[in-house]
Amino acid sequence: MAIVTTIRRDVVTLPAALPGPDNPLPPLRPLDEVHRIDERDRENLPADMARQIGHAPLHSLLPVPVRDGYGRAREPLRTDALILENDRLRATVLPALGGRIASLLHKPTGRELLYRNPVLQPANFALNGSWYSGGIEWNIGATGHTTLSCSPLHAARVPAPDGGEMLRLWEWERLRDLPFQIDLWLPEGSDFLYVGVRVRNPHEHPVPTYWWSNIAVPEERRVLAPAAEAYHFGYERRLRRVPVPAYDGSDRTYPLNSTFAADYFYDLPDGRRRWIAALDGDGHGLVQTSTDALRGRKLFVWGTGPGGRRWQDWLTEPGTGGYCEIQAGLARTQLEHVSLAAESEVSWLEAYGPLSAPPRGEWDAVLNGVEQRLEAVLPRAAVDAAHASWRAHADTEPDEILATGSGWGALEVLRADRKLPGTPFDEHTLGDEQAPWRELLRTGSLPEPRRVRPPGATLVAPHWRDMLETAPATPLTEYHLGVAQWHAGDRAQAVRSWERALELAPSLWPSLRCLAVADQESGNHERAAARYAEAFDDLCRERRDSGESWTAAMAALGREAVGALLAARRPAEARTVWERLLPETRERGRFRLLEAEILCAEGRREEARAVFDAGFEVADLREGDETLGRLWARVSDAPLPARYDFRMRPSAP
Template sequence: MTTIRREVLTLPAAPLGPDNPLPPLRPLDEAHRIDERDRAGLPRDMARQVGYEPLRSLLPVQVRDGYDRERAPRGLDALVIENDRLRATVLPALGGRIASLHHKPTDRELLYVNPVLQPANFALNGAWFSGGIEWNIGATGHTTLSCSPVHAARVPAPDGGEMLRLWEWERLRDLPFQVDLWLPEGSDFLYVGARIRNPHERPVPTYWWSNIAVPEDRRVLAPADEAWHFGYERRLRLVPVPEYDGVDRTYPLNSTYAADYFYEVPEDRRRWIAALDADGHGLVQTSTDTLRGRKLFVWGTGPGGRRWQEWLTEPGTGGYCEIQAGLVRTQLEHVRLEAESEVSWLEAYGPLDTLPEGDWHTALRRAEDRLAAALPRADVDAAYDAWLPYADTEPGERLATGSGWGALEVLRTGWKLPGTPFDEDTLGAPQRPWLHLLRAGSLPGPEHHEPPGGTLVARPWRDMLETTAATPLAEYHLGVAQWHGDDRAQAVRSWERGLKSATDRWPLLRCLAVADQEDGHRERAADRYAEAFDDLCACRADAAEGDDAAWAAAAAALGREAIGALLAVDRTADARAVWERLDPATRARGRFRLTEGELLAAEGRTADARAVFDEGFEVADLREGADSIGLLWARLDESPLPARYDFRMWPDEE
């Protein structure tokens, strides 16, 4: 019989640390944007969906950049669903990721299992880790829930057994979703029923890609003769499969540079993708036709790709690639989910045994025949039909608790969401001031000079902020919501009004500084950043004891931005003054060692800046595709960038 149980998975893990308390006001730094030269040649539906409400901002989500690279053994809560054939290990506190899928009869692991938990800056909001199967919802990129808890519970399964239900509220698009996992008795396949609901009275853009990490010494098979190739040069073009530019790209290790291959699966073909080793063993994923897209991501064998692979795990660990399945052909597109509607599908994950070598179409035919024998297409459709009536079943025993944001939205709207309850007892400290605004019409002020918490920016919350008492804190939050709504002039007016009577001025000054930067007023932005940092230091000195971790995070985030703004207008002495007031522990972090090198270079102390490289540093939150380390090195030394600092993903970056 299928069982669901709790376990503790112990791994060397780096702590996530505190979130960045500064609201992310700047445009989203997302690498997946199409060069305008390629738009005209896209199929009409793809072009429409590429242009359909791409994400402009992370708000209301905060950036998660407080992690480091100091790993120590840590117990992670896990939920294990198991039958006599398969064992799936799920991490509910980390986005509900499937960390392992083990086939018991052959004693084979079907996924790439990362032996460590090392956050890195790949999610839309920062912290992400590699390995397993993750559920990407929201917008182009890795979900903001990568390192966040989700709700989990037992639910009756269609075959009379139990399912493991995962559900949460996705905040970028304000949509609830669920993932139901079950293992029919005797099945070699894990079934996954997924649903996204739009309870709003308006259409909402949505996005989904199931991201599966597998060892890279595989051949990847998918039923297509063409693929949309997208690399870090941001060009999207249709290329042949399997061979492109004289190389068979279905072997991940044959590519030099990182790239996405979005397979053009014909409408009448079964949706599936597999990764098989040289002996013909591996994983296959298939689904109902709603999950249309299939993708291969490769890191490549170039120095940047190898460095990233090493960065995400431990030296000497085998590399991985990703096979994925999504709602549309590419991850550059978003789907229109109509008002008060939903989209759902079923996926199946299991072993596949067939030789992948040789002629492409012969290999595909062998794989499809083997898949048809192991799990007929009709059985997947039948499993979906059987699951759908159970999607609204209320959960039984609760196994994990996610965030309180869904509960807050349900309280605001009165929405009924059968199967995914967002109960009031999940409300916590982050929701408390907004619950007060909802029920009492006022926003309570912070105690003891605390840094302000996160902001809600959806129109109903903005309307409440516009009608509540115009305190400095309310004007701060209102300005952030107006900024997110692209009413930037009004946002600046709200922040300036709040500044007139604010005791703690630095949050408002920082927002105004960002507005100045976006408008090209760099000197005024530098002035406001310097004033904001002075005020933060004064507020911190007056704050009550016991909350210094929040202040340290605020000082680090604001200090980093202030130094950058001051160096941009050649005010090195002022930048140095900010640097000297940062906590010693902050200055020792790799990100700030790089900042120190930039500051030393700006002061003309080239030898000292070069010594920072010699002493060694690791920028834990280095962004995918970032070139800040290479740019500083080029100012200091004409020799090639040392390998330990080389994260470049494309030759044009050299």
């Protein structure tokens, strides 16, 4: 007898590096985006793809903060899980960690269909920093891993289309100001997890939209998708069309046949069913399919080179096996954004489940065999029908709240007096971060803090900027107004706002730091260095304790100040800043690297080499960052040691 689908609470315990505090400095600089292409490649792309690649790219992370407070030391962490289960599948969902599906177990065979990471190790892969690998993640916002990777989502129990239970996840994505929902359910007796996704644009103007569902699977697989060609993107930042399955003498549908990290965006023909599968040598594995709105399919590989293997060990646990990612998105590539019309929405249905089919042989025959098997176990018409049935339930209000996300959606709903059926952003979710902005909304004035502290979260959307412009010109208001003006591209006005804030502010360092960034962006590195030094000195005088928020501010500002002073060739002042940091901050890998840079600037090459020899780990090393290799080349003629080799492209030093 089939077991009716159930949703229950559980707790998952993993060795985890704790997330630490967010960076309190507003991210004013342009994104260091590795997913850019050479302009000469754009000329050879289809017109719609070329247009969407250039469509409304992000220029900063505002209003989202950077998350760089994590380390590498792990300890057991208990995190809440929601278990969705029928007699065929068991899905483990982590609502506090981006709604990630950490596990999808096929119960009759005992097979785990995903790559299940045995650790929770944050790394600098999300747009805003902290991200972890494994399972199925939901990426919304802009090119890259979502800023919600390590953030809580709202979750609730909702009636499913078949009369059972459905798990709803939802949040307000802040980079594009878009609410979204993800509904997961297991039809009775089904081998497939259904996932209904809806992204809504409640605004009176179109909004650039991005979505990719990323599925981590063991890399000892063959990845199959119905395509004869793909767009290959490597970290050389070139996008070129290549044949599938083989090019340059190797079958690239086997992840271990690539040397360097790469993306393969499969060019699925119009009209053909959308699916992607990863099968082992015996033909068993996972298939993902969807309605046609989810157009793109992709394979990401780390490659077998030393850099790729180092990243695998860095993100997981050495000796536990590597992974690759199969993905599905709204556009053909992740370099594109599609336009979501004003006051409209886009939705689709995905299905995830086991598949067994012969993985070897002539390419077209293999694809035909997989498609026939997929049609037998889950007809294309059934997926379309499930989507239509689900759409009738997408507005159903939740029965029981199971987890709570952020209060930012509630603030936006309150501001615009919106009603978003099915995804309640209730006022009770408003917290301390939203409190001053709620006061601005209610009274027209942004309250000044009662005690000296870092300035807190900032908002930059046009409606909030308008409110700041008409609010009383207090120092904190001028500071936040400057950030919003900077985000809007009005840099001259932003500088004037920060200069006005300096005249009356009890805390000088927040506005001084913003002015220093403005100097850097305009090429005035000498004045930027001077302002950074002054800002750090002011922060040292103002710091009240060694608590988390002040320590995070000292670390973030100190790191930027050292970089600015070194760029201005003022190593003595850079060392002074570094030495005033708290001892526990100086022991972090990022600051050991800064120490080596200072030593190099002082001409103390052997001592800089000794920092490398003693060993350090830069926990927030960015995807594609080649700083370690470049600095090593300055201190040693020897090959880059394996522990520091994170190179993702053949042309790296």
